Amino acid sequence: MAKRILINLGRCIYCRACEVACEHVHGRSRIRVFEYAEIMAIPLNCRHCEKAPCIEVCPTRALYKDDDGAVVLQPLKCIGCMMCAIVCPFGVPELDESNKIMAKCDLCKSRRERGELPACVTVCPADALVYGDVEELMVEKKKLVVEKVVTSLREGTVPPFLASMGFVGKSR
Amino acid sequence: MSERIVPTVCPFCGFGCRLFVKSFNGVPVGIEYVRHDLPPNYGRLCPKGASAADFLRHPDRLTKPLKRVGEGEPRFREISWSEAIREIVEVFKKIRRDDPNAAGFLSSAKCTNEENYLMQKLARLFGTNNVDHCARLCHAPTVAGLLQTVGAGAQTNPFEDILKTRAIFVIGYNPAESHPVVMNYILRAKDAGAKLIVADPRRTRTTWFADYFLQFRPGTDVALLNGLAHVIVRDELYDREFVSKRTVGFEELRQALARYTPEYVEKVTGVPARLIEEVARVFATAGRGIIMWAMGLTQHTTGTDNVIAASNLMLLCGYIGKEGCGIYPMRGQNNVQGACDMGALANLLPGYRKVVDDAKRREVAKLWGVEDLPSEPGLTVVEMMHAAASGKLRAMYIMGENPAVSDPNLNHVYEALEKLEFLVVQDIFPTETARFADIILPAAAWAEKEGSFTSTERRVQWSFKACDPPGEAKPDWLILTIVGKELGLPGWREYSGPEDVLREINEVVPQYRGITPERLKKNLEGIFWPCPSPDHPGTKRLHVERFPTPDGKARLIPVEYRPPAELPDDEYPFILTTCRIVGMYHTNTMTGRIPSLVKRWIGPYAEINPSDAEKLGIRSGDRIVIETRRGRYECVAKVTNSVPPGIIAVPWHWGANVLTNDALDPVSKIPEYKVCACRVVKKG
Numbered sequence: 001m002a003k004r005i006l007i008n009l010g011r012c013i014y015c016r017a018c019e020v021a022c023e024h025v026h027g028r029s030r031i032r033v034f035e036y037a038e039i040m041a042i043p044l045n046c047r048h049c050e051k052a053p054c055i056e057v058c059p060t061r062a063l064y065k066d067d068d069g070a071v072v073l074q075p076l077k078c079i080g081c082m083m084c085a086i087v088c089p090f091g092v093p094e095l096d097e098s099n100k101i102m103a104k105c106d107l108c109k110s111r112r113e114r115g116e117l118p119a120c121v122t123v124c125p126a127d128a129l130v131y132g133d134v135e136e137l138m139v140e141k142k143k144l145v146v147e148k149v150v151t152s153l154r155e156g157t158v159p160p161f162l163a164s165m166g167f168v169g170k171s172r
Numbered sequence: 173m174s175e176r177i178v179p180t181v182c183p184f185c186g187f188g189c190r191l192f193v194k195s196f197n198g199v200p201v202g203i204e205y206v207r208h209d210l211p212p213n214y215g216r217l218c219p220k221g222a223s224a225a226d227f228l229r230h231p232d233r234l235t236k237p238l239k240r241v242g243e244g245e246p247r248f249r250e251i252s253w254s255e256a257i258r259e260i261v262e263v264f265k266k267i268r269r270d271d272p273n274a275a276g277f278l279s280s281a282k283c284t285n286e287e288n289y290l291m292q293k294l295a296r297l298f299g300t301n302n303v304d305h306c307a308r309l310c311h312a313p314t315v316a317g318l319l320q321t322v323g324a325g326a327q328t329n330p331f332e333d334i335l336k337t338r339a340i341f342v343i344g345y346n347p348a349e350s351h352p353v354v355m356n357y358i359l360r361a362k363d364a365g366a367k368l369i370v371a372d373p374r375r376t377r378t379t380w381f382a383d384y385f386l387q388f389r390p391g392t393d394v395a396l397l398n399g400l401a402h403v404i405v406r407d408e409l410y411d412r413e414f415v416s417k418r419t420v421g422f423e424e425l426r427q428a429l430a431r432y433t434p435e436y437v438e439k440v441t442g443v444p445a446r447l448i449e450e451v452a453r454v455f456a457t458a459g460r461g462i463i464m465w466a467m468g469l470t471q472h473t474t475g476t477d478n479v480i481a482a483s484n485l486m487l488l489c490g491y492i493g494k495e496g497c498g499i500y501p502m503r504g505q506n507n508v509q510g511a512c513d514m515g516a517l518a519n520l521l522p523g524y525r526k527v528v529d530d531a532k533r534r535e536v537a538k539l540w541g542v543e544d545l546p547s548e549p550g551l552t553v554v555e556m557m558h559a560a561a562s563g564k565l566r567a568m569y570i571m572g573e574n575p576a577v578s579d580p581n582l583n584h585v586y587e588a589l590e591k592l593e594f595l596v597v598q599d600i601f602p603t604e605t606a607r608f609a610d611i612i613l614p615a616a617a618w619a620e621k622e623g624s625f626t627s628t629e630r631r632v633q634w635s636f637k638a639c640d641p642p643g644e645a646k647p648d649w650l651i652l653t654i655v656g657k658e659l660g661l662p663g664w665r666e667y668s669g670p671e672d673v674l675r676e677i678n679e680v681v682p683q684y685r686g687i688t689p690e691r692l693k694k695n696l697e698g699i700f701w702p703c704p705s706p707d708h709p710g711t712k713r714l715h716v717e718r719f720p721t722p723d724g725k726a727r728l729i730p731v732e733y734r735p736p737a738e739l740p741d742d743e744y745p746f747i748l749t750t751c752r753i754v755g756m757y758h759t760n761t762m763t764g765r766i767p768s769l770v771k772r773w774i775g776p777y778a779e780i781n782p783s784d785a786e787k788l789g790i791r792s793g794d795r796i797v798i799e800t801r802r803g804r805y806e807c808v809a810k811v812t813n814s815v816p817p818g819i820i821a822v823p824w825h826w827g828a829n830v831l832t833n834d835a836l837d838p839v840s841k842i843p844e845y846k847v848c849a850c851r852v853v854k855k856g
Contacts, residue, residue: 011359013348013349013352013355013377013380013754014348014377014754015218015219015348015349015352015754016219016754016755016772017217017218017219017221017222017352019219019768019772020219020222020223020768020769020772021205021217021222023768024202024203024205024222024223024768025205038375038812038813038814039380040380111205116205116206116207117207119205122205122206122207122215122216123205123215123216123217123218123221123222124216125213125216125217125218125352125353125355125356126352126355126356126359127216127356127359127360144363147363147364148363148365151364151365152365
């Protein structure tokens with residue numbers, strides 16, 4: 001089953017520990033955090049698309065999907081032509097000028113092979129980044145929503161989407 | 173040839189993260205990022221922890237003892253350890269003969285418990301209580317205030333209790349930047365339904381996650397806290413049973429709170445009365461609540477009053493001594509709690525025994541094999557600088573502190589350090605303070621030695637040696653052992669290692685009696701003090717049955733709002749406050765030498781509200797000069813709504829304390845870093 005890094009929206013504290021950890025593992029950070037209007041921040045790394053356009057266009061077949069579903073670059077095949085960067089909707093692949101190849105997130109392939117989490121996920125203090133089986137992660141997310149609904153019902157405040165369906169909370 | 177991965181305690185904030193340092197043949201190669209089952213961080217790190225190993229082999233590291241040669245522009249030459257020790261001992265011996273109180277010692281919240289214990293023992297056997305450390309600049313009001321109200325100046329509950337609480341009240345504290353991993357606990361508590369209330373003059377990153385945000389004027393903390401307590405008492409939302417059974421002084425407090433109506437408090441603090449009413453109700457009726465504070469609450473001339481007001485609020489709600497409740501004064505240094513426990517304070521001996529208490533003092537003296545110890549409270553950090561400037565203090569021994577950046581009113585500090593006859597600085601880098609030194613001693617950094625550290629939740633953890641120190645650098649405990657011996661101090665003994673020192677601490681500090689080196693090394697989770705015997709599991713929650721006061725009850729103490737020492741006027745129309753940022757740490761001695769941090773958190777800046785910026789014609793990125801009555805500071809403007817109009821906020825890491833006010837809280841002697849008057853001009 002495919003594995004991914006999922007971003008927990010609204011949880012990032014913009015500490016950039018993910019960037020710093022990534023830089024220590026890869027020499028240059030392949031994840032980046034963006035602050036928006038001083039009210040929230042979002043970390044962005046390669047989405048490892050199911051139908052990855054970068055793999056499609058790569059003229060030397062340097063990109064492939066590994067067993068976990070990560071889009072991985074084979075440096076010896078890459079010629080640094082930037083085609084992957086051109087088609088990537090997120091602007092993920094960057095040019096590594098000193099090695100004359102592209103550089104992109106590989107979900108910490110070497111760490112995964114040792115059974116460890118990607119570095120950015122390991123350090124993230126706020127758990128804004130989570131890694132795992134996509135299906136399991138989505139179940140976790142659903143569970144959290146259910147918990148929140150139950151808590152607010154118990155406390156008498158009803159979330160708007162339930163209120164619009166006619167639910168009322170216990171009066172205080 | 174061997175690779176080792178060794179558990180240490182992170183050298184930065186007081187949260188106490190377990191940090192695994194990887195080394196190869198004794199040379200540090202990096203931090204091992206790994207999820208583990210060790211609290212409090214379970215492998216999570218902030219950017220500073222994630223890059224902590226990078227400064228260990230920085231070319232700036234001090235590797236040999238240095239001696240000043242010539243006057244003026246400091247030039248140093250390398251000398252041998254024996255020559256350095258001889259020079260130090262000669263001068264300090266002479267001062268000891270003349271007047272031991274002419275010497276001052278600064279201990280360090282960056283050093284281990286063992287090293288702090290040795291430093292204060294050295295000072296006291298030398299014959300003076302002039303020993304202090306930077307807790308004076310951060311949580312002295314917490315210690316002074318909480319000692320009066322609940323009888324112990326420490327965090328009452330473990331971090332795991334945050335997950336069990338229903339309401340979190342954060343005042344003058346920005347965990348998202350100063351203790352990022354704490355946010356993990358706060359956000360998980362929120363997932364489980366807890367409400368987050370944040371009170372701060374700045375719209376910090378922590379407020380992004382707040383259910384309620386009380387943006388109050390700097391320095392009006394007492395008014396705000398009294399206002400909340402007023403509503404809680406007026407509407408009878410307080411915990412009757414707790415207040416009557418476990419506290420004294422309710423009637424006096426009720427009378428004093430009468431005038432802090434929400435309307436009056438709105439006028440003083442700027443927080444809408446309606447919001448004060450609502451927050452008071454939410455917090456008091458939550459059932460379980462915690463309060464967290466840090467420098468925003470303490471660094472005021474009313475610091476102790478602020479702490480007492482916060483304590484009153486918690487006692488009224490009955491949120492002490494229970495699971496999922498508690499007082500969390502968040503410590504900023506990895507061992508500031510331990511340094512206080514060890515008595516590296518001018519007025520307190522190990523285990524919080526007051527130096528003026530004859531019986532308690534002689535108890536320590538007896539354990540050290542001497543008749544008595546100095547009984548006069550010594551000079552505190554800022555007082556030492558005043559005494560040095562006036563010539564009363566002739567020599568100082570500074571271990572792992574950088575007052576030339578961290579103290580308020582820096583120009584005065586420079587003058588004081590210049591005036592000293594003799595200054596010893598023992599550190600890992602040539603700090604700004606070391607420029608004034610006569611002798612500089614190269615010390616080993618955290619990963620290059622062993623010892624115990626006490627985190628802000630009273631968790632004592634052993635940090636193992638991961639790699640070798642560079643050059644001739646030595647661990648602080650070893651240097652102090654040698655200096656004490658060469659000085660020929662009565663009662664001094666030589667120690668074979670940190671374990672040896674900790675065994676003596678087990679004898680002297682009652683709270684640490686059962687925290688033996690053997691237990692700590694076996695138990696990586698650490699042990700919570702108080703731990704009265706070797707078979708005691710440690711105490712995670714304080715005040716469960718009774719308070720450590722003579723009658724076992726807590727005190728409700730009325731405190732009145734007093735304005736800060738310096739307020740804006742026509743000449744200096746803005747309020748200046750200081751803050752910190754997540755990627756830099758204190759005086760930047762370490763973080764300023766970590767490339768992955770320096771490139772992300774570039775140079776000094778100041779925050780200014782768009783309306784003020786427009787009036788002054790300032791845009792983001794412009795160079796500006798901030799001036800106060802004490803100094804001027806140049807930096808880059810950052811126009812932002814995170815500060816309200818009339819307030820300038822400046823991260824202090826790059827030396828902004830040339831601006832701040834050294835007016836002191838009369839009780840705890842903490843300077844008022846958080847409020848002073850300033851003006852801003854665009855440079856150009």
